[in-house]
Amino acid sequence: MAFPEPRPQAPELPQKLLKTLDCGQGAVRAVRFNVDGNYCLTCGSDKTLKLWNPLRGTLLRTYSGHGYEVLDAASSIDNSSLCSGGGDKTVVLWDVASGQVVRKFRGHAGKVNTVQFNEEATVILSGSIDSSIRCWDCRSRKPEPVQKLEEARDGISSVKVSDHEILAGSVDGRVRRYDLRMGQLFSDYIGSPITCTCFSRDGQCTLVSSLDSTLRLLDKDTGELLGEYTGHKNQQYKLDCCLNERDTHVISCSENGKVFFWDLVEGALVLALPVGSSVVQSLAYHPTEPCLLTAMGGSIQCWREEKEGGAG
């Protein structure tokens, strides 16, 4: 056809503060979008997990039942259940609607840093500082994990799951990718303790942040370095990083109260979004829209692109 292709819009970055929610649950350890990005979960240090509508700022439900602070949470694909892990060494499976604990998985020897559902929410993967990843079966009533991945030499800081892969970052400075389909374990040495890992949305790359204040974009298949992103500060804490919804930018928390945006290809710092004065503990990026959630202290912030697009 003769029509010219529509000019691609430059990706917009969420830099307009839409809302600040005071969660009222102590320090917010993690903030997570649900699968479609309509809701978010905040993990509080007061042992509660809260479900919000971040755009409207309404608290939908509070889930209490953890014995210690909640460190990470995830929601299932059908939004019917949640899982969370915390300092009480347990992984809890919640029923969203009733707010009841469906199951509690005990077995980790240390606090659970990170939890993830698999794609169908039939397995919960939890990474703990006891340097193991445990795969808990939500279907059966067995109290033991289906499998323990104990290859790491130090605590697991981050676990991500794709349809057939488990990506785990460990404090021993390695990113391990367990490929279930191939039956292989790929271990990439980074050197510095890993704080967060994530897949790119196209599933070809892995983004790894480590305590040397560097984010690295690695080719998933070969482990080669595709890009390096520096400028932020991450030397002590377990901070989150992610890619934006179109894989054009790399986003990371920083210990100096900003959120950094880099261009993925060029590696240039595009934006340092000032959030506050203290450490940005956690962030979550909307799966489809330029919308960012950040957690600092006891509150979360919701950021949208400059010219407010469609309704959330």
Next chain:
Amino acid sequence: MAALDSDSDEDLVSYGKGLEPLEEGERPKKPIPLQDQTVRDEKGRYKRFHGAFSGGFSAGYFNTVGSKEGWTPSTFVSSRQNRADKSVLGPEDFMDEEDLSEFGIAPKAIVTTDDFASKTKDRLQEKARQLAAAAAPIPGAMLLDDLITPAKLSVGFELLRKMGWKEGQGVGPRVKRRPRRQKPDPGVKIYGCALPPRGSEGSEDEDDDYLPDNVTFAPKDVTPVDFTPKDNVHGLAYKGLDPHQALFGTPGEHLNFLGGGSEGASNLLGNVGLSKGRKLGISGQAFGVGALEEEDDDIYATETLSKYDTVLKDEEPGDGLYGWTAPRQYRNQKEPERDLRYIGKILDGFSLASKPLSSKKLYPPPQLPRDYRPVHYFRPVVPATSENSHLLQVLSESSGKAGQDPGTYSRHQLNASKRGQLLGETPIQGSATSVLEFLSQKDRERIKEMKQVSDLKAAQAKARSLAQNAASSRLQSSTPDLGHCSQHPTLGSWSAATRASNFKPFAKDPEKQRRYEEFLAHMKEGQKDALERCLDPSMTEWERGREREEFARAAQLYVSSHVTLSSRFTHAKEEDDSDQVEVPRDQENDINDKQSAVKMKMFGKLTRDTFEWHPDKLLCKRFNVPDPYPGSTLVGLPRVKRDKYSVFNFLTLPEPTSLPTKPVSSEKGQQQHGSDKSRKLSRWDTSKLERKEDSISEFLSLARSKVGPPKQESSPLVNKEEERTVDKGAASQPEGEGSRPSMDLFKAIFASSSDGKSSSSEEEQDDSENDQEGTEEANFQSSQEVAMVESAVTHTAEPVPCEPAAPFPIQKIQIDEREEFGPRLPPVFCPNTRQKLETPQREKHKKNKEKHKMKKEHRRKREKKKKHKKHKHKSKQKNKKPEKSSSESSDSSDSRSDEEETADLSPRELLRRCTPVVQ
């Protein structure tokens, strides 16, 4: 009566009219005539009496039914439209309110019915309960139990009854001559000296004569044993202030002494508390006598004669011969001192001791001598030989026995060995205090010499330490004499080595253990070629190399560990069945290589390890992924069994991943690994495993493929020939894993090594290199001079001191080149002098390669982006070009900076990086 007190009016419910108090001298009023006696209900209406005898109310119009017609039926409700709620009417529906009141015919209030009000209380039970109540924290709390008693008797009771038992009797066959006294009438009060109630033992004789033979009596009832556990911390049978005694002021307390023992005492108590159902708890004189209480006999606690027996009865305390007025001697002889010493209650089953405990005699501790010091010094035992006579003398002087002649030892100054000598025993070997004693005089002298030599050596060794580290980092065999030199345990550990000789690190393989012991023995003798001698000549050169190193390490390792540990642990009683431990087959590669790679940002092959990993079947199912290893039951990383006692499991080997690929796995004896070996051989062909083996070699192969076609200077054929011809006697070198040559090649190598002289590929390569790079020979030689002592194994490592600044990547390329001849080498990461000349061109080459690689990366990246930016492409093409060029330039600058970085590294640093420390 109830309305006497105005105060109590409020509390009490009064029925009827109270009588007016009588005036003095006034006569009681006449009874109210019958016609005046009226009854009204709550509403003040009169109630009609009718009927001559029953005195019941008329249930008619006047009293209850409020109509003349009498009962009115409930209104009819049709069941058609609105269903009448079928209420089942009970009798209560037809009753009056009064009937349901407290005194009606069906009172609603809870009242103890007759069923529950047990009339005949078992006296013994009562007593036991009362005792318990007295001991209970709340006195009288047990009364609650009285309120609720079972309406029915228990089955046991009924059964017993049917068998002829009666309440109050004991259970069991009836006895003949022992009359069971019926329990005294509850109405009879017993005061003071309680009478042992029944069956007094003393009276049996006198009863004998008038008891007919055919009369039997029920056995005596037994007070149930109190099984309440002792849950307090009081002493045995301690009782706090007894509320009974405190409040009731036990009148018989002082008479208690006269009473007949413990039973009497409890009896007394029982009587006081029990008689006439008198209430427990707070009551008594201090509070006045309650209105409902019949007894007020204790008001003044006076003792009158009426409380004492005035009639002689059968049963008397004691043997029944005398009452409480028995003669003093009589009583005393029975219970001497009891009343004076012990007043408390005596537990059932206990009796007071007849004679007091004899107090223990205390003996004072012995007097210490004045110069006694509470410390013991062990005096060293020195046998009196010619050498240490002087020492002995000094010792004996110091211990203050200077003047004593050894012959005049007193008995106490002899020790065991001396006594043995005197007795003509052969001295026990184990008693020797020093290993040195085992050595002959000659040996000792030699040790002295050796010590000096070793000092010298130590100085030398220090100088070489760098190179030596490099040498030991590679598991390679050494030429015999040189290798021994480098691995020689120092003299200091000799004695320890002998001590450790009872420890068998290779106990699994007796042959090997024997060789090891032989080796130790040779070492002790200071033979330089100790290792060579003890090794099995039939072994291949490579195995020898392994074993040599193993022995040397074991000699060092086990000495230190064993000596310290043996003092703390004993052998296990049962030996472990499994002498093998499960070790992950593949381990992550050495970190040092990777750190350097990371520093240079050479992520990818260098930093990646790939393992075979078996997911759980269920996990696959949950992930909707087919099981990658359908046949295997393995979960996780594959594991291999390794010899538990192998030194190599516990050492951090420089390249553990290359171990399993060796043709003969060294950890166990070769025969043990037969199956393992074959398995591994088969695995060589699979590409999967190869990938796992060594990232570096992998990298090399990759790099090589990128560099271009291999040089054809020496074809594999030539190489093979060389292998056969070259005969250096050096240990074989484990092959690198990157790409295995065909099995033929291996066969060619190892089949021809029956004479124990397999050729090392490395050596050949050196050779071939020498051919082509003759110019470098001199350089190489000089470097060899420096590290002459080093084994040939360490060729690649030796030149380190001379060539400190050899950049890391260059060296790799050099290896690259060498790799192209024959079977590849294991990754060796040490810089080599020979690279010096090649450096410039290689560098260029490398740069090209890197650029190439980077481009590739970027292309891949961009491809990825395409997905998202397909629509962008046209417009973006312009942008792309500058971006590309810029990235390239940055890449090249990157690589440059990399080189600079590595060039800055000191040789020491490089060494450290290349060679993990092996002690």
